[in-house]
Amino acid sequence: MQLPSRSAAGAALLLLLHCCQLASIVGQKSALTVVKNPDGREGGGADEEAEVTVDEDEGDLEVVQPTEDWQTLKPGQAVPAGSHVRLDLQTGQREVKLGEEQLKYWTQEHRETEEIQSTISPDELKWAMKKMKEEQNSERQDTDQQLTDSVASKYRSLDELKRDLAQLDLLVETDFQIMKRLLDQFNSSNSTTEQRLSILLELEYLVHQVDNAQTLCSMGGLQLILEGLNSTDIRLQERSAFVLGSAVSSNPVVQVKAVESGALQPLLTILATAQPLRVKKKVLFAVAALLRNFPYAQRHFLSHGGLQVLSELFKADGGGVLRTRIVTMLYDMISEKELISQAGLDLVLDASHEERVHQYSLVSLQVELLEKGWCSLVPQLLESTEHDYREKALRALLAMAPVCLDQYRSDSALLGSLLSLRDQYQEMVQSEMIVGEENSYFAEIVELIHALQVKMK
Structure with missing residues (x-):
């Protein structure tokens, strides 16, 4: 207002x-x-x-x-x-x-x-940090104690478990005790064939460990396996070969004992006789594992007519499964010898390496392959429709080229197969490039074909 x-x-x-x-x-x-x-x-x-x-x-x-x-x-x-x-x-x-x-x-x-x-002074800051750390440690101790109490409430102590196991009268066996028990059961006259087959399967699982495989040999298990290979029951032959292959894989000690015990002869015998495919697959597995990186065994293999046995098996196999395994084994043997020879060019070598180089020099695998007709056998695997089979055949042909080039050049069927396969796989590579795929498996096969054709010129 x-x-x-x-x-x-x-x-x-x-x-x-x-x-x-x-x-x-x-x-x-x-x-x-x-x-x-x-x-x-x-x-x-x-x-x-x-x-x-x-x-x-x-x-x-x-x-x-x-x-x-x-x-x-x-x-x-x-x-x-x-x-x-x-x-x-x-x-x-x-x-x-x-x-x-x-x-x-x-x-x-x-x-x-x-x-x-x-503004906080350095002393006040140190005091505050010390107090904070003490509080954190106190909280952590409380948390750990709570966790320990929680775990302790859920699980029983070791003494309680031992007491309970003692009351149940349970016996925890070691691998050694298990293998001894299995061997005793296998040798028992009361054991049936089915029980022995089951025992061999358990042993195969155990011998994947290097120490167990060596222990089995020292317990006489290797002789048991060889008896299984010589059995008239093809099931025992198959299962024994499976155990032997697993035991000698990457295990030089067992490889030596197997060769010295004469394991190669029954294996080659099974391959040379009429046996089901599944048996021969397991036997080939055992042979390949026994020969791998072991020139001493490879010499015994060649001297016992191993390449001739494989040659007959290759010719008889129509499906290509055994052919592929045989060619892969031969390729591995050639490649490992070549790698050892290349490593021998180093200036610094230990005594063991020099010995291995010497042993490989005594293995005349390439010459044996030429004499046994493998230069014309391996190209037959290219007729397969499986890409994997063709790839393994091409790698083996390249590895065998130093001794087989003359036969390659005169083999019109091989020349025609290489031309046909090159055109086929180049089309596959082009198709993959259209959809954006590069460095494909098919391109690798084309490179193998090209490398072989270059060598044959």
């Missing part, structure tokens, strides 16, 4: 007299600023504001410390100099807050105080 001009002047006069009275009461200087209304007339109201300056001689009065916000002054209270004071003419209450200079000083002082408080 706006007052007439005369009333507004009177209100301003009353405000001036009231401020003068306040100054006389507190005994300090004061300054009053009258704020005009928006319409330009002097007047008073709830929003009128005055700036009061009071000296800091407090006397007996209570001095109120202003803040950034307006606060009501009670009768008898004084304020510091530079404070803003306003009078609400409607309620007659005085209100005070910090002046601009005071606010600036208070804000700067407050900021410096906060910075001082936020």
Whole structure:
């Protein structure tokens, strides 16, 4: 509500007299600023504001410390100099807050105080880190203890398990004890053929470990296997060959004992006689494992007519399964001799390596392959429709090339097969490239064909 001009002047006069009275009461200087209304007339109201300056001689009065916000002054209270004071003419209450200079000083002082408080000395930091680490260790110990208690509540202790096993009268056997028990059962006159077959299967599982295979030989198990190979029961022959192949695989000690015990002769006999395919597959597995990386056994194999036996088996196999295994075995034998010969070019050689190089030099495998007609046998495997069979045949042909090149060049069937296969696999490679495939298996076969053709030129 706006007052007439005369009333507004009177209100301003009353405000001036009231401020003068306040100054006389507190005994300090004061300054009053009258704020005009928006319409330009002097007047008073709830929003009128005055700036009061009071000296800091407090006397007996209570001095109120202003803040950034307006606060009501009670009768008898004084304020510091530079404070803003306003009078609400409607309620007659005085209100005070910090002046601009005071606010600036208070804000700067407050900021410096906060910075001082936020600064932590090195000793305080070390103490805080030490306390934090102690608390973490304490929490971790509590967690570990809870976990230990939880696990302990779920599982029984070792002593409890031993006590329970003793009550059940159980016997935990070692591999040695198991193999001894199996051999005793096999040699028992009460054992049936089915039981012996089951025993051989258990032994095959155990001899995959090098130590177990050697232990089986020392216990007389090798002789038991050889008796199985000489059995008239083809099931015992198959299972015994399986055990022998697993025992000699990557186990030079057992390889030597097997050759010295005459294991090659019964194996070649089975291959040379009419036997089911499954038996001959297991026997070929045993022969390949016995000859691998063992030139001494390879010499015995050649001297016992091994290549001739394999040649007859190759010719009789129509499906290609045995052919592929035979060609793979021959390729491995040629490759390992070649690798040993290349390694022999090194300047630093130990005595054992020199001995191996010498033993391989006594194995005339390539010459035997030429004499036994393998230069014309291996190309027959290219007639197979299986890509894997063709790949193995091509690798074997490349390995045999040093002694078979003349026969390769005169073999029109081989030349025609290579041309046909090259065109076929190049088309497959092109098809794969169209769909975004590169470095495919078929491209590798094309490279093998090209390498063989280059050698034959």
